[in-house]
Amino acid sequence: MRNISWTQARVGRFLIILVALVFYTFLLYFDASRYFPRAFPGSSSFSWLNWLSFDFSALVALFFWAVGALVWLFARHRQVALLLFSFCLAMMATFAVENAAASNDSASSLIGAGASAIALLLFSALLLVFPRNFLAFPQQDELSGTSETRSRGQRQHPKQYYIALGLRGYLIALVLLCVSSLIFSAFGSFLPLPLVNVLNILDYIYRLMTMVGLLVTILMSYFSSYSVRERQQRRLFVIGVILSVAPFLLLSFIPAVLQFSPQYVADSEVTTIPIVLFPLALGYTILRYQILVFDMYIRRAAAWMVGVVGLTFLGYLVVTIGSVILSKTISSYVVFVVVAMALLSPCIWWLAKLVTERLFFSEILHYRTLIDGPDIMSSETFDLNEAARLLTVAAVNTFETQEVCLFVLDEDTGCFQIYPPLTEKDSHDAARRDLAQQLLQTVKIPSHEGFAWLDANEPFLINLAVAHRPLLLSEAMKADGEVSLGLGRYLAGTTVLNSAEPLLAAVQAQGRMIGILALGKRGDRQLYAGPDFEAIFHMLARFSPVLEIARLYVKESQHVAILNTLYSANTLTIKDYETIEEVASAYTKIAADATTTGASLWLYNQQDNKVHFVTYAGSGPRLMSQQPTMSLHEMDWAPWFYHGKGKQAWNGDATNVPSCLEQAPYFPVAWIPLYRGKQPLGLLTLTYDRPHLFSQEEKRVLEMFARQCAVALENASITIELRAAYERQKELDTLKDQFIITASHELRTPLTAVLGYIELLAAYNSSLSLETRADFIAKAHHGCDELALMVNNIMDASRVQLDAENIKLSKLSLGEPITHVLEILEAMTKREQRTVLVSIPAEVSVMANAIQLRQVLLNLMSNALKYSPQSSTIEITCETDDEHVLIRVHDHGLGVPVEDQLHLFERFVRLERDMNSPVRGAGLGLYICKQLVVAMGGEIWVESSGIPGEGSSFVFKLKRGTRGSDTNKLALEHQEV
Secondary structure (H helix, E strand, O other): OHHHHHHHHHHHHHHHHHHHHHHHHHHHHHHHHHHOOOOOOOOOOOOOHHHHHHHHHHHHHHHHHHHHHHHHOOOOHHHHHHHHHHHHOOOOOOOHHHHHHHHOOOOHHHHHHHHHHHHHHHHHHHHOOOOOOOOOOOOOOOOOHHHHHHHHHHHHHHHHHHHHHHHHHHHHHHHHHHHHHHHHHHHHOOOOOOHHHHHHHHHHHHHHHHHHHHHHHHHHHHHOOHHHHHHHHHHHHHHHHHHHHHHHHHHHHHHHOOOOOOOHHOHHHHHHHHHHHHHHHHHHHHHHHHHOOHHHHHHHHHHHHHHHHHHHHHHHHHHHHHHHHOOOOOHHHHHHHHHHHHHHHHHOOOOOOOOOHHHHHHHHHHHHHHHEEEEEOOOOOOHHHHHHHHHHHHHHHHHHOOOOOEEEEEEEOOOEEEOOOOOOOOOOHHHHHHHHHHHHHHHHOOOOOOOOEEEOOOHHHHHHHHHOOOHHHHOOOOOOOOOOOHHHOOOOOOOOOOOOOOOEEEEEEEOOOEEEEOOOOOOOOOOHHHHHHHHHHHHHHHHHHHHHHHHHHHHHHHHHHHHHHHHHHHOOHHHHHOHHHHHHHEEEEEEEEHHHHHHEEEEEEEOOOEEEEEEEEEEEOOOOOHHHHHHHOOOOOOOOOEEEOOOOOOOOOOOOOOOOOOOOOOOOOOEEEEEEEEEEEEEEOOOOOOOOOOOHHHHHHHHHHHHHHHHHHHHHHHHHHHHHHHHHHHHHHHHHHHHHHHHHHHHHHHHHHHHOOOOOOOOHHOOOOHHHHHHHHHHHHHHHHHHHHHHHHHHHHHHHHHHHOOOOEEEEEOOHHHHHHHHHHHHHHEEEOOOOEEEEEOOOEEEEEEHHHHHHHHHHHHHHHOOOOOOEEEEEEEOOOOOOEEEEOOOOOOOOOOOHHHOOOOOOOOOHHHHOOOOOOOHEEEEEEHHHHHHOHHHHEEEEOOOOOOEEEEEEEEEOOOOOOOOOOOEEEEEEE
């Protein structure tokens, strides 16, 4: 609705301007018909001077129409626009009929007098409301205030209230006098003489009162102006008026009043030419702060105008003085004029430029003084926050506002971040925070970490980068089809601007935008315009190199810090890590700390051709949190650096996405394979929880670190293998020493017994009885059997690994090897009066090797006989299922403590309680049993509570040979009484 109303208003204004143009054309025709004689060129009364005078008047009238139309179209203050437009139309009418009025044409004189009277009234009213509205009551923005606001203003500001009230009375008096002047001009010839005299006096009073009022208003307005902008507007207008009338006053009017010789009085037709500057100065004064371009060209034009006027006046003075002093000598006169003009012209031209800067554009000088102050930047700085602070402080001092934000480009993220960073404690940051929040909310960007991110690819930033001037936020956000054309590019309309709208300026360096200066409302609540834009560009020209140097220094410092952190991995000592996973974790943590990302590492396994997840470190998002393993294709073993697409759903629009990822992630990713030569070793990934752009230099650094990590992993693998081999060698040495100790201890006992009985027989054989001799021989024989069994176990332990690799399995009936073992141990069981109970299903068979199965059973039975009391019972039972057979050998000895059961099947392991007991052993029987059972595809374990008397059960499991019935039982009972 607002755009529609603005369009309708613009169309209405165009219609009014067209009507004014038609009126201008009509007046010119009316003036020409009254001014020129009936016979045009070719008649005896025709004169080119008449045409020149007519053209000049028409040109001045056209200038007034053009300035009034421009102001009427674009001025924001509609009250001022209406007054100026009406004043310009009145002046247009005055000059349009000037020639005919000068020829004493009554109708033209009437129009000219009435238009000039109205122009004086309108001009007086215009000066009372622009640039400051003196007619407004305190706390009242417009003339149409209510009685309540007037009474409140009267109570709070009595002086201002009475001034406004008096000026309103003055304006009403001018209106009445203007009406009387119009009556006098229109009906003076028809009224009685006394009334005509009164109206004539009132007309003089009106014109005198308006001229005096204009001077007083100008002085009052200038000295009461509290802002640089208001004083500048008033100064521009006053000097414009002076320039437009000064030539006429100095060259024509004053010499004529002083009765100079006619040759020294300039023709008024020529000296009134600068009157065209009057409407230009007036229109520019009003529109200057709506012009969105530099004042540079206008300043140059003004300097040229002042220079031309100054040179003209100088020429007049030199010619006049020369003619007075050297009038008798023509040659001396000419030399004097030439030399004087040659010497004084450069000074006048320089003085014109200086006067223009000081008087017309002192506001620019004021800005430069603030920006170029030596106390603002006493020394160069390489700190980015300090450089940003210098620029923001300059903006604060220049525009007297705390609402200043500077966003600086961070090339790592591809975003603009706010500098200096916002803090909660600093009260000055409240205004900056509000401005940043307004900016982000307007462009609909979610805020991050203190309003830190503005994506460089945002359309409004692209528009700002290519703009030739600072842009208001609404201008920067326009689409291409909405960009203003024609004068709309340089003039601000009434609907797009408000004093609270942020102004954005691009900070350029090395041909690109490195920063965004955002300015809130000015301290005087005025709108930004041309002079402010020039001040902004002057500010940026001074501080952007400092900002760029600081930015590059910070970037280089960050790069060096990353390199130092990454290459701190060179100080790691591989021998301090036990596994390759620990080395991988250390390098992953270094990568995460250096890049402030989430780092993950996978190791490649050649057996399954997959990479296995090892470790994660850092704070970035997980790339594949649900995938402990991944299968990589050939194309996946290539580096992949992905910038991400913003915090949104998975989009899958990136190229070269690894096949193990379903879609491209929304966050930036560095995917770096690890190689050992041409052999893949693993994968390192870095994930960023912030926007990030990978530069070529950063890619090269990360790939170098990946190669370093691969070398470290390879060295760690070799070191760990060597360490394992060394540990195995130490273990073998320990086992060898343990074997020597055990063998020397365990073999010595039976050997000593055999040797002792042999020595007894040798010494006392003749004196011993047959029973004693037979007993000695039996005990010596028993020691030899025990010694042979221990030696066999030692030999079996040395070749059991080789035998286990060559074992061939076949289906065996379980009863056969048990019967064979019982027959071997029959003598021992009878001697110790043992009872062996065997409960085995008759048809149970297992998949085993007969020799190895008998050896397992023999060792388990031998241990049961050795470590259980004589006359106790030993049970051999089995349990079957569809696939396996469990054979259990149970004794009623002391049992095995629970804490010793874990190591019971290792080599040379014996219980501490048995080391000094009469029971001999090398600690190899159970080790041999385990190796043989495992080689036959089974398992073996011990079941014991460790409570004396409850005994132990040694159980081993083998695969079942056939499905037999469990109903028939074979009970073998061997009992020796």
